[in-house]
Amino acid sequence: MKDAAVADPSLARIGPSMRKRSGKVRDERVTLAHGSGGKAMRDLIDDVIVGAFANPLLAPLEDQARIALTTFSALGDRLAFSTDSYVVDPLFFPGGDIGSLAVNGTVNDLAVSGARPLYLSCGFILEEGFEIALLRRVVASMRAAADAAGVAIVTGDTKVVHRGAADKLFINTAGVGVIARGVEIAARRAAPGDAVLVNGTVGDHGATVLKARGDLAIEADLQSDCQPLHGLIAALLEACPDVHCLRDATRGGVATVLNEFALAASVGFVIEEASLPIRTEVRGVCEILGLDPLYMANEGKLVAVVPGAQCKAALAALRAHPAGREAACIGRVVAGPAGSVVMTTIFGGERVVDMLVGDQLPRIC
Amino acid sequence: MKHVDEFRDPAKAKVLLGEIERLVEGLEVCRKRPLQLMEVCGGHTHSIFRYGLEQLLPRAIEFVHGPGCPVCVLPMGRVDDCIALAARPNVIFTTFGDAMRVPGSKLSLLQAKAAGADVRLVYSPLDALALARANPLREVIFFALGFETTMPSTALTVLQAEREGLDNFSLFCNHITIIPTVKAILDSPAITLDGFLGPGHVSMVIGTAPYEFIARHYKKPLVVDGFEPLDILQSVWMLLKQLDEGRCEVENQYQRIVPDAGNQAALAAVSRVFELREFFEWRGLGSIDHSGVRMRERYACFDAERKFSVPNIRIADPKACQCGEVLKGAIKPWQCKVFGTACTPEVPLGALMVSSEGACAAYYNYGGMKRQETGTSACTGATAEPTEAVLP
Numbered sequence A: 001m002k003d004a005a006v007a008d009p010s011l012a013r014i015g016p017s018m019r020k021r022s023g024k025v026r027d028e029r030v031t032l033a034h035g036s037g038g039k040a041m042r043d044l045i046d047d048v049i050v051g052a053f054a055n056p057l058l059a060p061l062e063d064q065a066r067i068a069l070t071t072f073s074a075l076g077d078r079l080a081f082s083t084d085s086y087v088v089d090p091l092f093f094p095g096g097d098i099g100s101l102a103v104n105g106t107v108n109d110l111a112v113s114g115a116r117p118l119y120l121s122c123g124f125i126l127e128e129g130f131e132i133a134l135l136r137r138v139v140a141s142m143r144a145a146a147d148a149a150g151v152a153i154v155t156g157d158t159k160v161v162h163r164g165a166a167d168k169l170f171i172n173t174a175g176v177g178v179i180a181r182g183v184e185i186a187a188r189r190a191a192p193g194d195a196v197l198v199n200g201t202v203g204d205h206g207a208t209v210l211k212a213r214g215d216l217a218i219e220a221d222l223q224s225d226c227q228p229l230h231g232l233i234a235a236l237l238e239a240c241p242d243v244h245c246l247r248d249a250t251r252g253g254v255a256t257v258l259n260e261f262a263l264a265a266s267v268g269f270v271i272e273e274a275s276l277p278i279r280t281e282v283r284g285v286c287e288i289l290g291l292d293p294l295y296m297a298n299e300g301k302l303v304a305v306v307p308g309a310q311c312k313a314a315l316a317a318l319r320a321h322p323a324g325r326e327a328a329c330i331g332r333v334v335a336g337p338a339g340s341v342v343m344t345t346i347f348g349g350e351r352v353v354d355m356l357v358g359d360q361l362p363r364i365c
Numbered sequence B: 001m002k003h004v005d006e007f008r009d010p011a012k013a014k015v016l017l018g019e020i021e022r023l024v025e026g027l028e029v030c031r032k033r034p035l036q037l038m039e040v041c042g043g044h045t046h047s048i049f050r051y052g053l054e055q056l057l058p059r060a061i062e063f064v065h066g067p068g069c070p071v072c073v074l075p076m077g078r079v080d081d082c083i084a085l086a087a088r089p090n091v092i093f094t095t096f097g098d099a100m101r102v103p104g105s106k107l108s109l110l111q112a113k114a115a116g117a118d119v120r121l122v123y124s125p126l127d128a129l130a131l132a133r134a135n136p137l138r139e140v141i142f143f144a145l146g147f148e149t150t151m152p153s154t155a156l157t158v159l160q161a162e163r164e165g166l167d168n169f170s171l172f173c174n175h176i177t178i179i180p181t182v183k184a185i186l187d188s189p190a191i192t193l194d195g196f197l198g199p200g201h202v203s204m205v206i207g208t209a210p211y212e213f214i215a216r217h218y219k220k221p222l223v224v225d226g227f228e229p230l231d232i233l234q235s236v237w238m239l240l241k242q243l244d245e246g247r248c249e250v251e252n253q254y255q256r257i258v259p260d261a262g263n264q265a266a267l268a269a270v271s272r273v274f275e276l277r278e279f280f281e282w283r284g285l286g287s288i289d290h291s292g293v294r295m296r297e298r299y300a301c302f303d304a305e306r307k308f309s310v311p312n313i314r315i316a317d318p319k320a321c322q323c324g325e326v327l328k329g330a331i332k333p334w335q336c337k338v339f340g341t342a343c344t345p346e347v348p349l350g351a352l353m354v355s356s357e358g359a360c361a362a363y364y365n366y367g368g369m370k371r372q373e374t375g376t377s378a379c380t381g382a383t384a385e386p387t388e389a390v391l392p
Helices: A002-019 A039-053 A069-073 A098-111 A132-149 A204-212 A230-239 A253-265 A280-289 A308-319 B010-026 B042-050 B076-086 B109-114 B125-134 B151-164 B178-187 B200-206 B209-216 B229-244 B264-273 B297-302 B323-327 B359-366 B368-374 B378-384 B386-390
Strands: A078-086 A115-127 A152-161 A169-179 A195-198 A245-248 A268-272 A302-306 A328-334 A341-344 A350-352 B035-041 B061-068 B091-095 B119-121 B139-146 B169-175 B195-199 B222-225 B250-252 B274-276 B279-282 B286-289 B293-295
Touching: A039 A132, A039 A152, A078 A098, A078 A115, A098 A115, A098 A132, A098 A169, A098 A230, A098 A245, A115 A132, A115 A230, A132 A152, A132 A169, A195 A308, A204 A280, A230 A302, A230 A308, A245 A253, A253 A268, A253 A302, A253 A341, A302 A308, A308 A328, B010 B229, B035 B042, B035 B178, B035 B200, B035 B229, B042 B061, B042 B195, B042 B200, B042 B229, B042 B359, B061 B178, B061 B323, B076 B091, B076 B109, B076 B139, B076 B169, B091 B125, B109 B119, B125 B139, B125 B151, B125 B169, B139 B151, B151 B169, B151 B264, B151 B297, B169 B293, B169 B297, B178 B209, B178 B286, B195 B200, B195 B209, B195 B229, B200 B209, B200 B222, B200 B264, B209 B222, B209 B250, B222 B229, B264 B274, B293 B297, B323 B359
Parallel strands: A115 A152, A268 A341, B035 B061, B035 B195, B091 B119, B091 B139, B139 B169, B195 B222, B222 B250
Antiparallel strands: A078 A169, A115 A169, A195 A302, A195 A328, A245 A302, A268 A328, A341 A350, B274 B293, B279 B286
16 A cells, blocks of 8 residues: 555656646657657647647647538538649748648639638648748748638648658648539630630749749749739629639649640630730740740639620729739630640741640749 | 840831842742751741741741751660669769650650659759769769750860869760751752751851851851841841842851851860760761760760760661651651651650750641641642652
């Protein structure tokens, strides 16, 4: 009995501290322990991630977020569901970082269906040795981007892999949103006579990331266009409810989106080189490196196809929104040749704008 | 961008096009057959397609897309050698981006990289030198490629490596020289070329004198030409003017970049480091005497071919390819038996489909419409074309 009396106080002393940890991450770098499923991982999630994302749906920390169906059904009749992974190098660049990209990218993938984006999931893959301070920066940037886009990050996952098995940090986000009744936006709806619009200058993100990698000795004032587009799209739909096609022009750029539309709808696209909005700095970088801004990635640009008669109204709505100030009508849909995109050059000559075989630049988004 | 935009002014282009049309109408030869002008350089081919210049010019003018794309004319055996070098343990193999996709007999460098070779993309040979400095325990090999345009920078990099006493840096030298190849084309039977647009960037280094034999001996006019659309239109106009006046001269349209005497400092560096090879193999054209350079004995320690053994196996061009005939202007790219079928930019069989500057790739990517107008079948196209007469 005397022995037991000795053991009891120690249990009493250790027990509460076992249950109530400080929860702070003191390490400077991510170690394999942070992905082990144990206390170190709990600390990382609580301190670095959940603290920043804090919202009522995430707070219970169950293995899943639980969302009332009425939340969705009140807003429309279809769920939009999308996922994307982000592996950009470098992680931070002028105008954004992998965190804002991971939120805005998925928000935009939802928004171009006409959906109102609502909830995101977030999966981190961390390379052993990644700096905790950088992770905090990325997470804070995700929170800020989520707030700006009116979405909440409600569930997530964290994995740590051996050094060299991933490049610093990869993020996957999936998202859900709701499409209002009557909205029917699809690539196959492009029809002869339609007008083609973009909401601003093309190629900014691709050129910025290329320069930010630092292996080109190029001086240029470049900034990524990373931004959410749901607000702009809502404004567009209000002015022009019968938008035929919408897509955000990320990897592969505007040229790739146009080719996808042309193939899906079996129509032709004719675009005017002179009407393409391209920043001087982006043109400069492209000229020097022999790249085509039409294929450069964007992270806050969309291509919209609207009935020709509504072109003016759609353009005015885009230009009235901060994310569309430099919007332009860049061309039109024609009957054929089906599946082709043709550009009228500034000289009045014509050239085919085909899909690229591979990337102009690897890993830019 | 002002310095570029002023060479893309549509209003000025219209005036030039009008003048060109007027000259073409007066030319006797244009009544019998299309006038064939060869743009030697792949950069010109790219610009012609990018701005749709072919459709703007009178139909009586036909561009023949020359051999000036160093990536295109690289034979498969040399790519295999690259891959053998890149696969050596401890090697960092560095290359310009556009060489990554060129197919060897089995793999491209891009595929070799995926299979585990340490292949890295650089923008200049000096980047490769920096890698060698940063990785003293590894051998850094630079894939030296291109005409006289890129030769000086490679030569200066070797001289710098020598000054620094680096012993882990070498070149796999595939530099080639344009003049012997133009001569080889001019010597082929039944050539009907009427004039040349001379390569602007090569000329920046070598000057205009090396082309004199084309005017004197072969009686063909040549205009050294820049790469902007107005440069090209002006050069075409200058060629027509010569033909109209019965002159055969070497003229320099690209004077803002090309001094007639070339760049002596660059040439000195080149001749210090390189010497002519007896012959060099060109994809699509075969072996051409004195058309390649190699490193002089003094710099043998920087020569990957001497430092390591390379397989150096000659791989014949696929039989179905008609690259040589396209390069000589005997047939148009779309008249080749395998164009767009067995040979596409995704799976290139022939040299000219390999790089975006290759004539076939340019036709495939940019030129669908014109092809549709003229018919796509090789047989029907060939009989309709007056150029059939020069088919070897």
